[in-house]
Amino acid sequence: xxxxxxxxVFAKVAETRSFTDAAKHxxxxxxxxxxxxxxxxxxxxxxxxxxxxxxxxxxxxxxxxFERCQQILTDVDDAENAxxxxxxxxxxxxxxxxxxxxxxxxxxxxxxxxxERYPDLVLDAELSDRMIDLAYEGIDVAVQIGEPADARLIxxxxxxxxxxxxxxxxxxxxxxxxxxPEDLDRHHCxxxxxxxxxxxxxxxxxxxxxxxxxxxxxxxxxxxxxxLLEAAxxxxxxxxxxxxxxxxxxxxxxxxxxxxxxxxxxxRVSAVYLPxxxxxxxxxxxxxxxxxxxSGDPHWDDAGEPGARLLKPGRAPAGPDTPxxx
Numbered sequence: 001x002x003x004x005x006x007x008x009v010f011a012k013v014a015e016t017r018s019f020t021d022a023a024k025h026x027x028x029x030x031x032x033x034x035x036x037x038x039x040x041x042x043x044x045x046x047x048x049x050x051x052x053x054x055x056x057x058x059x060x061x062x063x064x065x066f067e068r069c070q071q072i073l074t075d076v077d078d079a080e081n082a083x084x085x086x087x088x089x090x091x092x093x094x095x096x097x098x099x100x101x102x103x104x105x106x107x108x109x110x111x112x113x114x115x116e117r118y119p120d121l122v123l124d125a126e127l128s129d130r131m132i133d134l135a136y137e138g139i140d141v142a143v144q145i146g147e148p149a150d151a152r153l154i155x156x157x158x159x160x161x162x163x164x165x166x167x168x169x170x171x172x173x174x175x176x177x178x179x180x181p182e183d184l185d186r187h188h189c190x191x192x193x194x195x196x197x198x199x200x201x202x203x204x205x206x207x208x209x210x211x212x213x214x215x216x217x218x219x220x221x222x223x224x225x226x227x228l229l230e231a232a233x234x235x236x237x238x239x240x241x242x243x244x245x246x247x248x249x250x251x252x253x254x255x256x257x258x259x260x261x262x263x264x265x266x267x268r269v270s271a272v273y274l275p276x277x278x279x280x281x282x283x284x285x286x287x288x289x290x291x292x293x294x295s296g297d298p299h300w301d302d303a304g305e306p307g308a309r310l311l312k313p314g315r316a317p318a319g320p321d322t323p324x325x326x
Contacts, residue, residue: 004076007069009036010048014066015138017056070135074276081280090282091120097134098143101225102269103127105244106294107143114289121282134274141286146267153272156287158294161266162243163204166255170235177258178238181205181214188237190228191217203240206264216240229255242266269294 012022013033023030041048048062058066098107104127115121126139134142134153148155167177171188178184181203192201200221202213218237222228225245232239233254243266249255271287273279 004073006036006040006043007072009033010040011066011069011073013037013049013056014058014062014069015136019056074274077280078276089120090118090280090285092282093122093124094282094286095138095140096123096125096142096286097132097137097139098125098127099129099145100127101242101245102143102145104226107290110293114286118282118285121285134272140280140283141271141273143290144270144272148270148272152275154275155270155272156291158269158271158290160268162263163240163266164243164246164250164257164263165203165238165240165259166232166246166250166257167238168233168235168254169256171232171237172256172258174235177256179259181212181259181262184214184216184238188220189216189218190231190237190239191221192225192228192240193217193221193223195223201240204264204266205259205262207262211264 009022009026009028012025013019016022016025019030019033019037022028023033026033037049044065046061046065047059048065050057050059103125108125108127111123115123131149132139132142134140134150143158144155145161165178175187178187184203193199194201200215200217203216204211204213206212220231220236222231225242228239229241229245229249231237232241233249238258246255250257271290273283273287
């Protein structure tokens with residue numbers, strides 16, 4: 001093989017499943033990309049891609065070769081980063097993924113300081129709640145809520161969330177406040193529905209050191225946390241909303257917490273990235289930024305009425321990178 005360019009071209013086509021998109025990323029023409037792939041297949045003596053007028057897919061040989069190519073390119077990048085680490089500031093393109101609500105409410109508003117500190121970085125940030133494959137999609141850092149599904153990833157613990165049962169003052173004046181989770185059966189409840197499964201997210205509670213869950217739903221169930229907030233503030237019922245989304249409404253009185261004797265610690269929030277011998281400066285810089293931003297006492301966690309039992313998310317102590325069990 002003449003050089004690494006053929007591998008880079010093939011890897012980009014495999015990532016994007018498109019000659020046109022790969023050409024745009026690489027600054028080449030579609031014709032040049034197609035010719036490079038054809039020459040590579042001829043050199044290797046195997047077909048790497050299935051081509052149709054509408055799509056490009058990997059053959060079995062292509063999928064195996066793509067996995068090896070990713071490792072080769074990662075090793076090359078690691079070698080370059082190792083040489084430049086002592087003198088290079090974070091630079092280049094940083095591809096990020098984060099959940100919609102957490103990204104909008106917590107991370108994006110704080111990015112101005114990070115970008116001012118690292119003017120040579122370009123951030124491509126996707127905000128969505130879909131499942132992702134960091135290696136396949138070329139994502140550098142993802143913020144994930146819950147346990148990372150892939151044990152191969154490095155997961156840096158940032159905090160734990162807490163979900164707050166709450167309702168508007170108008171709703172509570174009309175229907176009263178539930179005193180126990182069982183009382184929810186007599187209330188209008190607003191549930192988070194997971195459309196891909198048709199199931200409702202369970203409401204987690206803790207009492208006398210014992211955790212338990214309750215499946216709650218009502219006449220209005222929504223698959224978006226911001227919309228649940230709007231429905232609750234409009235007086236449509238009781239909702240269980242993550243603390244960083246509900247914080248402002250709790251502070252200004254549009255919502256009031258209920259069932260404060262049953263608050264349970266919620267899922268962990270982690271910054272995840274692919275393992276490597278040498279962590280690139282841009283990934284390290286962003287992970288450090290997240291750890292500084294989301295401290296052991298996040299600003300959103302002090303919301304609620306005085307005396308409400310609020311669990312404070314914990315922060316992992318600084319230390320070497322470890323796998324997901326950090």
